[in-house]
Amino acid sequence: MTAATTPTASGGGARAGTGAALLPSLYTDPALMPAEQELIFERTWQLAGHVSALPRAGSYTTARAGSQPVLVVRDGDERLRAYRNVCRHRGSRLLSGSGQCKGAIRCRYHGWTYRFDGTLIGVPEALAFGERLDKSTLGLLPVRVEELCGLVFVNLDPDATPLAELVGDLPERLARYRIEALEPFAQSDGGDGQPANWKIVVENYIEGYHIPIAHPGLMRMLDYKRYAVDVREHYVWFEAPLRAKPSANRLERGYARLVEPMPGLGEEDRRVWRYAFIYPNTTIDLYPDQVNTWQILPHGIGRTDDVFGSYRPADSSPRTRLVQWLNQRLNTLVLDEDVDLVDNVQQGLQTRGYVCGPLSRREQAVAWFADRIRADLAPAVASG
Numbered sequence: 001m002t003a004a005t006t007p008t009a010s011g012g013g014a015r016a017g018t019g020a021a022l023l024p025s026l027y028t029d030p031a032l033m034p035a036e037q038e039l040i041f042e043r044t045w046q047l048a049g050h051v052s053a054l055p056r057a058g059s060y061t062t063a064r065a066g067s068q069p070v071l072v073v074r075d076g077d078e079r080l081r082a083y084r085n086v087c088r089h090r091g092s093r094l095l096s097g098s099g100q101c102k103g104a105i106r107c108r109y110h111g112w113t114y115r116f117d118g119t120l121i122g123v124p125e126a127l128a129f130g131e132r133l134d135k136s137t138l139g140l141l142p143v144r145v146e147e148l149c150g151l152v153f154v155n156l157d158p159d160a161t162p163l164a165e166l167v168g169d170l171p172e173r174l175a176r177y178r179i180e181a182l183e184p185f186a187q188s189d190g191g192d193g194q195p196a197n198w199k200i201v202v203e204n205y206i207e208g209y210h211i212p213i214a215h216p217g218l219m220r221m222l223d224y225k226r227y228a229v230d231v232r233e234h235y236v237w238f239e240a241p242l243r244a245k246p247s248a249n250r251l252e253r254g255y256a257r258l259v260e261p262m263p264g265l266g267e268e269d270r271r272v273w274r275y276a277f278i279y280p281n282t283t284i285d286l287y288p289d290q291v292n293t294w295q296i297l298p299h300g301i302g303r304t305d306d307v308f309g310s311y312r313p314a315d316s317s318p319r320t321r322l323v324q325w326l327n328q329r330l331n332t333l334v335l336d337e338d339v340d341l342v343d344n345v346q347q348g349l350q351t352r353g354y355v356c357g358p359l360s361r362r363e364q365a366v367a368w369f370a371d372r373i374r375a376d377l378a379p380a381v382a383s384g
């Protein structure tokens with residue numbers, strides 16, 4: 001969406017890419033999708049939602065790890081548990097959306113019932129299965145789950161490194177925003193999506209080189225020269241200070257004049273937009289007035305679902321609500337501009353025989369992302 005890049009020195013863990021963009025076929029060849037699913041979406045931490053969807057025992061939410069349906073439920077000990085969202089009987093999806101289970105997870109098809117710890121405890125007319133029914137082998141299929149600063153992540157790889165370990169100091173950077181205490185006020189399950197491969201959408205989010213050309217409103221609001229990126233091994237952090245000079249645009253000027261830091265933030269946070277990107281497809285937009293998250297999911301080779309959540313303090317004042325509305329208006333315009341950009345990249349990359357040109361230092365996160373993708377897909381792609 002936004003983001004940019006004055007490369008800054010950043011302490012330990014900073015990392016530069018090789019500078020080479022991915023081959024165009026990686027964005028256009030549908031034959032690649034099963035490998036991406038297996039080697040990326042089934043091995044990495046995938047955002048599954050916000051803790052506000054899981055307030056008490058029996059609360060659940062559902063998500064996708066790429067194509068794979070997953071459910072997260074809070075058990076009787078207040079612990080989060082995650083499972084493949086499929087009934088062990090004949091494959092019905094168990095839960096949809098978010099909500100509250102009454103004491104157990106019950107399949108809507110034939111009523112097989114599971115405890116929150118995954119154990120199968122109820123089978124209607126169990127005797128009719130004869131000896132073929134061994135409940136102890138028919139529990140829900142577990143999935144790794146972790147909470148990071150109020151955001152819930154799942155991972156289909158039982159051997160995955162814990163997310164907290166991967167992202168190092170990211171929780172310290174997020175902590176001041178108190179994401180766990182915010183409440184949702186706008187959400188979308190991907191809706192219209194974006195007309196480009198998911199990696200094009202990611203790459204557009206993690207570089208700001210296009211801001212001066214393609215986002216006139218953002219350019220008026222942000223101090224582009226001071227826009228900074230810090231590339232770490234598993235995440236990228238962006239700092240986008242707002243300009244001191246008031247914008248000539250009424251909405252932009254209103255936002256900059258009225259915005260106040262949320263509880264937890266200080267004066268130094270009032271005039272800066274921050275973004276975090278966790279490899280491979282989670283983005284967290286940190287504004288003084290709200291936090292937005294996106295899960296960038298493939299929907300076919302040339303389309304992307306962007307699963308979106310917006311969060312703010314429960315007791316936002318009328319002034320802050322106005323600021324939040326202005327923020328949404330301004331960023332919807334930016335998103336519309338980005339949708340047009342990624343659409344054009346997807347079209348252009350169909351050009352037979354084309355290879356991408358060099359990447360700028362302002363695109364160092366794109367180089368990092370390309371390196372990560374190449375490494376993950378190496379078992380399936382000879383070069384690229």
Ligand code: FES
Pocket residue numbers: 087088089090091092107108109110111112
């Ligand atoms: S598919 Fe779930 S009970 Fe039959």
Ligand SMILES: [Fe+2]
Pocket residue numbers: 001002003204210215334338
């Ligand atoms: Fe953009």
